[in-house]
Amino acid sequence: MRTIVYVGTSLDGFIARKDGDIDWLVKYQNKEVHTSYHEFISRIDAMVIGRGTFEKVIEFPEWPYEKKVFVLSSSLKQIPEIINDKATLVAMKPAALLNYLSDKGFSNIYVDGGKVIQSFLKEDLIDELIITRVPELIGTGIPLFGYLDKDLQFEHISTNIYSDGLVKSQYKRKR
Amino acid sequence: MRTIVYVGTSLDGFIARKDGDIDWLVKYQNKEVHTSYHEFISRIDAMVIGRGTFEKVIEFPEWPYEKKVFVLSSSLKQIPEIINDKATLVAMKPAALLNYLSDKGFSNIYVDGGKVIQSFLKEDLIDELIITRVPELIGTGIPLFGYLDKDLQFEHISTNIYSDGLVKSQYKRKR
Numbered sequence: 001m002r003t004i005v006y007v008g009t010s011l012d013g014f015i016a017r018k019d020g021d022i023d024w025l026v027k028y029q030n031k032e033v034h035t036s037y038h039e040f041i042s043r044i045d046a047m048v049i050g051r052g053t054f055e056k057v058i059e060f061p062e063w064p065y066e067k068k069v070f071v072l073s074s075s076l077k078q079i080p081e082i083i084n085d086k087a088t089l090v091a092m093k094p095a096a097l098l099n100y101l102s103d104k105g106f107s108n109i110y111v112d113g114g115k116v117i118q119s120f121l122k123e124d125l126i127d128e129l130i131i132t133r134v135p136e137l138i139g140t141g142i143p144l145f146g147y148l149d150k151d152l153q154f155e156h157i158s159t160n161i162y163s164d165g166l167v168k169s170q171y172k173r174k175r
Numbered sequence: 176m177r178t179i180v181y182v183g184t185s186l187d188g189f190i191a192r193k194d195g196d197i198d199w200l201v202k203y204q205n206k207e208v209h210t211s212y213h214e215f216i217s218r219i220d221a222m223v224i225g226r227g228t229f230e231k232v233i234e235f236p237e238w239p240y241e242k243k244v245f246v247l248s249s250s251l252k253q254i255p256e257i258i259n260d261k262a263t264l265v266a267m268k269p270a271a272l273l274n275y276l277s278d279k280g281f282s283n284i285y286v287d288g289g290k291v292i293q294s295f296l297k298e299d300l301i302d303e304l305i306i307t308r309v310p311e312l313i314g315t316g317i318p319l320f321g322y323l324d325k326d327l328q329f330e331h332i333s334t335n336i337y338s339d340g341l342v343k344s345q346y347k348r349k350r
């Protein structure tokens with residue numbers, strides 16, 4: 001089983017503004033970025049997001065995810081019936097959720113959303129980090145990373161440079 | 176005149192642990208990193224540091240800087256006589272300091288130290304960022320970046336990959 005973070009950040013490490021806005025990020029969307037994202041999605045088989053991400057994407061005109069989504073939340077009570085086949089609400093700790101997903105036959109898990117990523121990293125449950133940095137400082141917002149009890153060492157796998165100055169680096173956890 | 180930040184950070188954007196320790200950073204020092212640093216130093220003609228950096232380097236067995244150093248501090252009263260020819264104490268705002276340095280004939284200024292870098296960025300007075308990221312999360316510490324009143328867009332110039340997984344990216348301010 002493999003857990004992977006695939007995320008875009010500002011140069012100063014934010015994944016969104018305080019209000020969730022990603023205007024500064026989407027302006028860098030281009031064909032290369034889309035291709036990279038779809039290549040990545042093709043190698044995962046489930047996705048874990050938190051309440052914050054869920055409440056954002058549920059507002060979109062269309063459900064944006066192709067793969068099975070697990071919404072990790074202890075406060076959400078239910079998920080709208082219309083997306084019952086696409087998303088499942090789970091109220092578990094990260095380690096228990098991974099056991100549950102493994103039992104269900106999932107093996108490549110995309111972990112997304114600031115708080116979810118941080119809670120997985122805090123328990124050293126992320127195997128791979130793929131971070132695309134846009135060449136911009138936004139000064140404040142929702143940070144990608146949070147407090148950790150210990151250092152986590154990674155191995156650099158590859159770095160790609162895209163037009164518009166995006167730098168995508170892929171790292172694997174060194175255990 | 177050109178102001179340049181050249182700094183090593185953890186993947187989560189810290190330049191030192193809370194107590195100033197850079198054990199996690201120095202373990203990645205190698206010949207490539209030294210060569211890169213010395214190439215960079217050869218193209219600057221003065222350096223601006225803050226009290227934090229000054230009080231740290233003054234403890235070193237030898238003064239570590241080749242170029243003229245300006246110590247930006249309103250709380251320091253004087254600098255030890257023995258390094259009077261190497262370092263000058265200045266109590267100015269960033270913009271005033273740059274005018275002062277320009278009048279003195281300096282044109283490529285290395286800006287270093289967390290608080291000093293942040294105070295220059297806050298006034299949009301940094302022209303170039305050269306950031307080398309080590310493949311490690313340290314979870315807490317002294318952050319490279321701080322709050323900004325506005326977005327600052329940069330242009331990606333180049334990215335180099337070093338052995339041990341260090342990724343150095345160079346950016347120029349887009350004005």
